[in-house]
Structures are given as structure tokens and as C-alpha cells.
Amino acid sequence: MDDPYAVDRRGFLKTGATAAAAAAVACGKPTSRWRALTEDEAKTLAAACDQIVPPDQDPGAAEAGAVTFIDRQLATRRKKDQPLWRAGLRGLDATARRRHGKPFAELPFDVQTALLQDVEKGAVEASDWSGVEPALFFGLLRNHAMMSFYGDPRHGGNKDRVSWKMLGVPDPPIRGRLHETPPPPALAPRPPAPRKG
Amino acid sequence: MALGRVNAVVVGSGAGGGVVFSQLAEAGLSVVCLEKGRWHSPFEERKDDLVNQRNSSLGVAYGPDEEKNPRVFVDVEGRERVVYPHQGEYSPNASCVGGGTFSYGAQAWRFMPQDFRMRSTYGAPEGSTLEDWPVSYDDMEPWYEKAEYEIGVSGDVEPDVFKGPRRKPLPMPPMTPKSIEYEILRPAALRLGLHPFDTPLLINSVPYNGRSACMRIRWCVGFGCETNAKNGTHNTVIPRALATGNAWLRTECKVKEILLDDRGRARGVAYFDENDRLQEQPADLVVVSGGATESARLLLLSKSPLHPDGLGNRHDWVGRNMAGHTYTGAVGLFDRETYDDIGPGVCISVCDYNHGTPGLRGGGMLANEFIRLPYQFVSANPPGTPSWGKAHKDFMRRYYRRNMMIQGPTQDMPTWDGRVQLDPEVKDHWGIPVLRISGDNHPHTREIANRQAERAEAWLKEAGAIQTWQRRAGRGVSGHQHQSGTCRMGSDPKTSVVDATCRIHDVPNVFVVDASVHVTNGGFNPVLTIFANAFRASDLLVEAWKGGGLKG
Numbered sequence: 001m002d003d004p005y006a007v008d009r010r011g012f013l014k015t016g017a018t019a020a021a022a023a024a025v026a027c028g029k030p031t032s033r034w035r036a037l038t039e040d041e042a043k044t045l046a047a048a049c050d051q052i053v054p055p056d057q058d059p060g061a062a063e064a065g066a067v068t069f070i071d072r073q074l075a076t077r078r079k080k081d082q083p084l085w086r087a088g089l090r091g092l093d094a095t096a097r098r099r100h101g102k103p104f105a106e107l108p109f110d111v112q113t114a115l116l117q118d119v120e121k122g123a124v125e126a127s128d129w130s131g132v133e134p135a136l137f138f139g140l141l142r143n144h145a146m147m148s149f150y151g152d153p154r155h156g157g158n159k160d161r162v163s164w165k166m167l168g169v170p171d172p173p174i175r176g177r178l179h180e181t182p183p184p185p186a187l188a189p190r191p192p193a194p195r196k197g
Numbered sequence: 198m199a200l201g202r203v204n205a206v207v208v209g210s211g212a213g214g215g216v217v218f219s220q221l222a223e224a225g226l227s228v229v230c231l232e233k234g235r236w237h238s239p240f241e242e243r244k245d246d247l248v249n250q251r252n253s254s255l256g257v258a259y260g261p262d263e264e265k266n267p268r269v270f271v272d273v274e275g276r277e278r279v280v281y282p283h284q285g286e287y288s289p290n291a292s293c294v295g296g297g298t299f300s301y302g303a304q305a306w307r308f309m310p311q312d313f314r315m316r317s318t319y320g321a322p323e324g325s326t327l328e329d330w331p332v333s334y335d336d337m338e339p340w341y342e343k344a345e346y347e348i349g350v351s352g353d354v355e356p357d358v359f360k361g362p363r364r365k366p367l368p369m370p371p372m373t374p375k376s377i378e379y380e381i382l383r384p385a386a387l388r389l390g391l392h393p394f395d396t397p398l399l400i401n402s403v404p405y406n407g408r409s410a411c412m413r414i415r416w417c418v419g420f421g422c423e424t425n426a427k428n429g430t431h432n433t434v435i436p437r438a439l440a441t442g443n444a445w446l447r448t449e450c451k452v453k454e455i456l457l458d459d460r461g462r463a464r465g466v467a468y469f470d471e472n473d474r475l476q477e478q479p480a481d482l483v484v485v486s487g488g489a490t491e492s493a494r495l496l497l498l499s500k501s502p503l504h505p506d507g508l509g510n511r512h513d514w515v516g517r518n519m520a521g522h523t524y525t526g527a528v529g530l531f532d533r534e535t536y537d538d539i540g541p542g543v544c545i546s547v548c549d550y551n552h553g554t555p556g557l558r559g560g561g562m563l564a565n566e567f568i569r570l571p572y573q574f575v576s577a578n579p580p581g582t583p584s585w586g587k588a589h590k591d592f593m594r595r596y597y598r599r600n601m602m603i604q605g606p607t608q609d610m611p612t613w614d615g616r617v618q619l620d621p622e623v624k625d626h627w628g629i630p631v632l633r634i635s636g637d638n639h640p641h642t643r644e645i646a647n648r649q650a651e652r653a654e655a656w657l658k659e660a661g662a663i664q665t666w667q668r669r670a671g672r673g674v675s676g677h678q679h680q681s682g683t684c685r686m687g688s689d690p691k692t693s694v695v696d697a698t699c700r701i702h703d704v705p706n707v708f709v710v711d712a713s714v715h716v717t718n719g720g721f722n723p724v725l726t727i728f729a730n731a732f733r734a735s736d737l738l739v740e741a742w743k744g745g746g747l748k749g
């Protein structure tokens with residue numbers, strides 16, 4: 001129950017076929033690689049996450065898997081937040097188009113930064129933001145991008161423990177023991193809850 | 198369906214319930230313990246940075262179930278909303294075998310003698326229900342000792358000149374090796390004229406009670422211990438209870454109400470079992486140990502013609518005076534490495550500021566913080582600096598391994614309006630009214646807490662921090678994992694819920710044994726006091742049982 005993606009190796013083999021079948025039918029957007037997001041939403045989100053943790057000598061949030069992380073949350077634990085995220089990503093793009101004539105992801109990095117600073121302050125055109133307060137969306141974005149980058153890799157972010165290497169957190173922490181379950185296939189269904197003995 | 202009658206049913210298996218369960222079973226009573234959550238094995242621990250009791254950004258690890266157990270939170274402006282266990286406003290505590298003790302930070306504090314006599318020592322500030330306990334530190338001392346030895350505590354409190362008298366030292370020495378933070382903070386405290394010492398922890402520093410010593414990993418507070426070196430009820434008293442053969446622990450059982458007979462005495466409890474079937478467990482006596490939020494809820498839910506407003510609630514005291522702790526402190530950045538990955542992190546503390554400051558009614562202990570996992574550090578940037586972007590990433594790289602935090606629990610001034618009650622509309626998965634949490638912390642609590650933040654900052658400055666800032670007191674009723682006070686213990690039935698033996702004043706066979714009965718909550722993590730009081734109350738209960746006073 002602490003990790004809906006937990007699948008051990010045997011579970012991986014057993015559920016592989018089911019997962020592929022489930023993927024074909026469960027995905028509402030057949031043209032998207034994502035479980036909850038559309039391709040366009042994912043593109044906007046990747047650019048926004050790279051603003052929160054930008055790439056420099058170390059990878060940024062998007063390269064470390066931020067979109068995978070957020071997409072998984074929106075398909076599982078935070079399903080009910082989907083409308084907020086969709087409205088927020090729509091708002092970002094609408095503001096970008098109104099001010100610069102292009103979607104958010106196509107703007108230069110510094111222009112994106114300035115735009116997001118306005119979103120954080122709520123200093124954007126309200127008519128572009130129906131369905132979510134800009135500042136609230138910014139809070140969600142900031143927290144989730146940070147979680148994806150600095151949190152545990154099992155949730156789809158922090159690929160190859162990139163942030164932990166960057167910070168100098170010793171790894172592996174416990175000799176002779178993997179502290180986390182190996183990453184599951186992206187579309188594995190949740191295994192049945194174990195019965196208590 | 199009614200099950201076979203037992204002598205006692207204990208609701209909850211945390212610090213209070215686990216102890217009572219074992220003491221009644223070992224005295225020969227037949228006992229059923231009903232636990233709402235699951236039994237987690239330490240060996241299935243998989244250390245998720247984002248799903249645990251310390252950081253539940255993505256969810257709680259040890260219950261309660263996220264969707265089935267909503268609550269209603271009313272903020273200081275009076276706005277209300279439905280909240281879930283992963284949110285701070287919920288005042289969550291773990292819901293599993295062992296309760297909070299399965300995953301806690303395990304600080305093992307005795308309250309000080311003044312903490313049991315707060316009203317006599319200071320007088321109540323206006324707007325506070327500050328009161329004395331009906332028992333004293335001297336009454337509690339033997340039970341503190343029993344808790345320290347039977348649950349298991351390491352540390353060295355001898356240098357703490359402010360502590361109450363004690364007959365024996367702690368059973369285990371402090372942890373070695375010392376961490377970098379300890380080596381820097383201890384001499385700094387001494388230079389300030391303070392009395393630093395090794396924080397007492399319910400963690401084995403050496404093999405103890407058949408289990409191994411701590412292996413000093415960073416995933417401690419908020420996590421179950423995979424080496425089983427952290428001591429809670431789940432690996433000490435509960436196995437002892439089960440070994441008697443006359444005790445049964447049932448997990449995933451949600452108690453709906455205490456059943457009463459027409460004389461107003463309890464005859465058992467009704468609960469939903471793991472398959473959501475309604476069951477009745479008849480018993481001669483009932484012990485409520487669900488934690489300060491859920492214990493109050495169960496009493497309020499247990500209505501009858503003789504108790505129309507809930508058990509023990511004749512004078513409207515159930516659910517009032519909720520107090521956890523108002524935490525404040527300071528953060529310091531250093532130009533040298535302070536991170537050595539030696540858990541659990543908290544290791545040095547001072548009690549110089551618990552009492553004795555003119556103008557302040559008490560204070561609290563200060564200690565260094567547990568190891569910060571990377572995500573827990575992302576909001577540690579100095580006030581006014583960017584919380585995202587390139588500058589923030591640079592801050593993380595520069596200071597994740599070069600910082601210290603000192604903080605502490607300020608003793609709350611309890612208030613009449615800091616409370617939990619039943620929500621008139623929202624129900625849980627089982628159709629039972631949920632808790633509604635409302636109120637504010639007392640202005641004097643915030644005043645004390647802000648002084649504590651200044652003191653924490655001074656300690657960090659003396660330790661050589663190149664930049665420091667305070668984390669000052671916020672608003673809102675405090676509850677959280679240190680929740681207490683909602684079924685106050687007292688001698689006067691008009692101003693309290695239970696008597697000094699933890700028995701509800703007007704119900705002869707229902708007891709409340711957890712932090713609900715704490716009159717005040719000390720300037721300390723409260724768990725050792727819960728353990729000690731549970732040993733004390735169990736002893737009195739067994740005595741009354743043998744005297745025949747409790748049998749229906």
C-alpha cells in the first residue's frame with residue numbers, strides 16, 4: 001500500500017502481458033505515450049519542470065523523469081487533481097501565446113522564467129486561467145517537480161539517482177541490500193494487496 | 198454477531214493500548230485488542246522518501262487508509278475543508294500495530310516535575326485552561342523507570358541538571374560513534390553555559406531484550422526499523438501479551454461505538470472487522486487507547502439515554518484542550534561539512550529552557566534535528582531567496598551537506614476552543630461521523646515558542662554558522678503526532694473526563710489510556726509519559742479488578 005507500483009521480478013513476468021493489454025484499452029489518449037497527460041501537455045510540463053530544476057552541469061528535472069513522475073501520480077494517487085493540472089498547463093500555454101505568440105515550451109528559457117515568476121505571483125491574465133488559481137498551480141508544479149527530482153527514484157523521477165549523486169548522498173546506503181524495489185514497467189497494473197498471514 | 202465474552206477489550210495498540218494489553222494479559226485477564234490498522238513487518242520496510250510518517254507528500258505509509266478516513270479541518274479564519282491523512286491539517290498519527298511507536302523518532306523524555314504542576318507554578322494565562330495533573334512526577338517516577346527498562350531506552354541524561362530525581366540510570370549507553378553535529382554543537386552549548394547531553398532514545402545502542410543494536414541509517418524518523426532496533430509496542434509489550442495465551446490481537450478492526458447496558462455501564466464494543474462485517478465483542482471492561490483524536494471521537498460516538506452527549510461528556514469536556522506542540526527553531530548554514538550520514542540524527546539536547554524564564558510559562562527542550570532526506574531540505578532555503586530555479590539548485594548543491602537545524606516542542610497552553618468534535622455531515626467509509634478539528638494555539642504559546650527560536654539560533658551562531666534564521670511559531674491548533682489533552686485527567690468530574698486512575702468519572706468500567714488524558718503535554722515528545730502512565734493505570738486497573746470492583 002505504500003507503493004502502488006511495487007512489483008517484484010516474478011510479478012513483472014506475470015503481469016507483463018496483462019499490462020500491455022491494459023495499456024491498449026486503458027489509455028484514454030491513444031496517441032499519447034503517457035497515462036494521464038496528452039503529448040502537448042507533457043511537452044509544456046517538461047519545460048515548466050526544467051524551470052523549477054534547470055539543467056546545468058547536472059541534469060534538470062525533465063531529464064531526470066519529472067513528467068513520468070507527475071503522469072504516474074495523475075494516473076493513480078492524484079487522479080482527482082487531473083483537472084487542476086490540465087487547467088494549469090492550458091493557462092501556461094494561453095499566457096505564453098497571448099504575450100509571445102508561441103506555446104510555453106517554444107519560448108526561450110529566460111522568457112519562460114519571467115512568465116513563471118508572474119504565474120507564481122498570480123500576475124497573469126485571469127481569462128487564460130479558468131479552473132485553477134495560477135498561484136495554486138504554481139505550488140503544485142514546484143512541489144511535484146522538486147519531489148520528482150529529489151525524491152525516491154521508484155516513483156519515476158530522480159533517474160539514476162541523479163540528484164542524490166549531485167548532493168553527495170552516499171549510495172548505496174546499506175551494503176548488501178537494495179533499499180528499494182527495482183523500477184517496474186511504466187504501465188504495470190497494481191498487484192493485488194497481500195493478505196496478512 | 199456477538200463473539201465470546203472476554204474480561205477486557207482494548208481499542209488501539211499504540212503507546213497506551215499496547216502497554217495496557219500486555220499488563221492486563223500478564224495479570225491473567227482475557228483480553229482482546231482491536232487495532233484499526235495492519236501489522237507491518239520491519240522486514241518489509243522499503244524506505245520511501247516520499248511515503249512515510251515524516252514526509253507524506255505522496256501518502257502515508259502506515260495508515261490510516263487515505264480515502265476511507267477523511268476529517269474536516271477548520272482554519273483560524275473559520276474556513277473549513279475536508280482533509281486526508283497525508284495532509285498536515287489532518288493531525289495524522291500512524292494507524293497500525295504499534296501505532297505511532299512503529300515509525301516514530303523515538304525520543305524518550307520524562308516530563309519535569311513542574312510539567313505536572315503548570316497551573317500552580319505559573320497560573321493560567323487568560324484564555325487558557327492550563328491546569329495541574331492530579332498525579333505528580335514522584336507518582337510517575339517508578340513507572341517512567343519501568344517504561345525505560347521494559348521498552349528500552351539509550352542515552353545519557355546525567356549531565357541534565359534540570360531533570361527530576363531518578364533512582365536508576367538509563368538501561369543502555371548513548372550511541373557511538375558521535376556524529377559531526379554532536380561534536381560541533383556540544384562544545385558550543387558548553388560555551389554558552391548550557392548543559393548539553395545525549396538525547397534519550399527508544400532505540401537500542403547495544404543489543405537489548407533479544408533484538409540487535411541500531412545500524413545508524415538515515416531512514417529512521419517516520420520509518421519502521423528494518424533491523425528491529427527501534428523499540429515500540431509492536432516489538433516489546435505486544436509480543437509479551439500474545440505469549441500469555443489469553444490475549445488476542447485483531448487487526449483492521451474499526452471500532453464503531455462502546456456498547457452500554459441500561460445501567461450505563463459498558464458491555465463491550467461494536468466494530469467493523471477486516472471484511473467490514475459488523476461484530477460485537479462483549480467484555481467486562483473497555484480501555485480506549487486510540488490517540489487523542491480518535492479516543493475522543495469514540496467517546497463522542499458512544500451515546501445512550503444515560504449519556505446523550507457521549508461517554509464522559511456530561512460537562513462538555515470530551516474533545517477539548519487538544520494540544521500537541523508548537524515547534525520552532527532555527528536553521529544554520531556552515532562553510533564546513535556537517536553531514537556524515539550517521540542516523541538517526543538527533544543526538545544532543547538541552548533542557549536549560551524548559552522552565553525558569555521570567556515572564557514565560559515554561560518553554561521546551563531544544564535538540565538538533567533528525568537527518569534531512571534530500572526532498573525534506575528543498576524548503577530549507579533562507580527566507581527571501583528563490584525557492585526554485587538555478588539559484589535554488591545551487592543552494593541545494595552548496596548546503597545540503599553543510600547545515601544544521603535545532604528545534605524543539607514548546608509546551609502548549611491548552612485552550613477550551615482547541616478541540617475535536619463530531620462533524621455533523623461528513624462520514625467515513627463505514628458511515629461513521631468523522632472528526633472536525635478547530636481552534637488556535639494560545640498567543641502565549643507562540644510568545645514562548647518564538648523565544649525558543651531565538652535561543653536555537655543563538656546556539657547555531659555559537660557553533661560557527663555563517664548564516665542563520667529562525668523558524669517562528671505559526672497559528673492554528675496543534676495536534677499532529679504529539680496530540681493530547683482531549684479526555685483530561687482530573688479529580689473534579691465537572692472539569693475533567695477521567696479520574697487519576699484513567700477511569701471515566703461516571704462510567705465504572707471504561708478507561709482512557711493514552712495522551713488524551715494528559716492535562717498538559719510537557720515541553721517534550723510525549724511518548725515516554727504515555728508509556729509510563731499506561732503502566733501506572735494498568736497497575737491500578739489490575740488492582741481494582743482483583744478487588745472485584747470492575748466485574749459486571
